[in-house]
Amino acid sequence: MNEYLYSxxxxxxxxxxxxxVSMLFYERLHLTTGGAIVPAYLALGLHAPLTVSITVALGFVTHLLVERVITKKKILYGRRKFEVEVxxxxxxxxxxxxVRLLFTEITDWDVTVSTIGFLVPGIIAHDMTRQGPDRTIMAIxxxxxxxxxxxxxxxMILPLAGADVAPPQMLAPALGYDRRLILVAVTVSVLMGMMTFSKIGLRSGGFITAAYLAFMLPRWWDLAYVLTTALLTWLVVVKIIMPRLLLFGRRKLSVMVLFGAxxxxxxxxxxxxxxxxxxEPGRGLTVMTVMLPALLANDAHRQGWERTAWGTAxxxxxVYGATNLIAAVLLGTGLMAPDIPGCDTECPAPVAAVQTE
Incomplete structure (x- = not known):
């Protein structure tokens, strides 16, 4: 099992x-950067420039498909349009x-960081629709x-300063579903979030929150950590900062991410x-332990904690039920080998690799 490139x-x-940086660009230049997390995600991936280029290109293709194909057949606006773009x-x-899984195994980086990349093209496409592809690409x-x-x-500075940086972490052994099905979980999470909002009007803490809460479901102490951080973030931002400072939209979410971190x-x-x-709270989940509390706090401010709790649950x-059901079918039919937590060199091949053998 591979480790992170960065600690x-x-x-x-x-x-x-x-x-x-995204907040400064938005406040000073009135340019959105494809979402507050997109520049950081791309910067962390610059060691693989082809991946970064493909991500941005997919954002542009998404923009073209939605604007020139889908919206010609169906009226889309607001949240519904953003959902389609995602x-x-x-x-x-x-x-x-x-396609990549045909040639390589899934790594912990794929599970904990690059899954944000599943949403990045949709987020980029959304900003391209609002301010144009040229301005968006320039800002990004x-x-x-x-x-x-x-x-x-x-x-460069960390070693010179003698700083003790935490080493790369492996995922915790107790997981809510097979890590190789993270793409399935994220897809189900997006669909469940859309369904709960459209059918019963409940927000679920962002598109991918359910995927990661289901991932941590066997570890109640990690869930308690996320919920406690979300509650404290909400208290600080909503009850202390917002009465003194005008915050809404992107600005509010960005402030929640900062204080949540x-x-x-x-x-x-x-x-x-x-x-x-x-x-180690949220061991191996790195970015998610920063993002999930902010997303939950943001939805709690919009609709209240009770509705957010119901929608998120x-x-x-x-996600937990659907992903494990799919895993059971794949394991039962032999399309996927059992995963062995903590293995280094003899890990079972991922789903796509097993199918080609």
Missing amino acids: PDVVRVTLVMGVI LVGLALVGTVFL GATSLILATFLYVYL LIGWSIELVARYLTDGLW LATFG
Whole structure:
């Protein structure tokens, strides 16, 4: 099982800096960067420029398909249009992901970081619709290069300063579903989020939140960590900051991500100290431990905690049940070999690889 290219601390710091840079671009230049997390995601992936180029290209293709094909046959606007853009982008990037599995095994990076990339083309396409492809690509390129420069300098300074950076982490052994089905889980999570909102008007904490809560479902202490961080983030932003500062839309979500990261890291440090390092909250999930609390807090501000809890629970258990049912079918028919947590060199081949043997 492969490790991260960057340590969790480096990934998180880059994500936070990406949110700050995106906020500055939006406030000063009135340019959106394809979502606050997109520049950081692309900067972390610049070691594989082809992957970054394909991601942006898929965003443009998604924009063309939605604007020139789908909207000609169906009226789309607002959240519904964004959902369609996410689904089209998810289908495109999922196809590329599955083709890649024909030649390589899934890694922990795929599970914990690059799955954000499943949504990136749809997010990029959404901003292309709002401000045009040229302005969006320019903003994404500029912010990604700024963050890549920051990442390079940061990695150079850390050893000189004698900083003790946490080593790359492996995924926790107790998982809610087979990690090789992460694409399936994300797809189901998006569909469940859309269904709960359209049928009963409940938001589920963002498109991919249910996929990761289902992933952590056997580890109640990790779920408690996410919910506690989300509640504290909501209290700080909604009850303390918003009465004193006008926040809405992207600005509000970005502030929630920043404070969610600070609060989450603080809780994590306390947990490490009290357990002598035996418990690492959200072990191996890196970006998700920063994003999930902010997404939950954002929806709680929109519709209240009770409705958010119901919507998130419905989507999470839907993902958990559907993904494990699919896993059972694949295992029962021999299309997928059992996964062995913690293996290094003798891991079973992924689904697509098994099918070609």
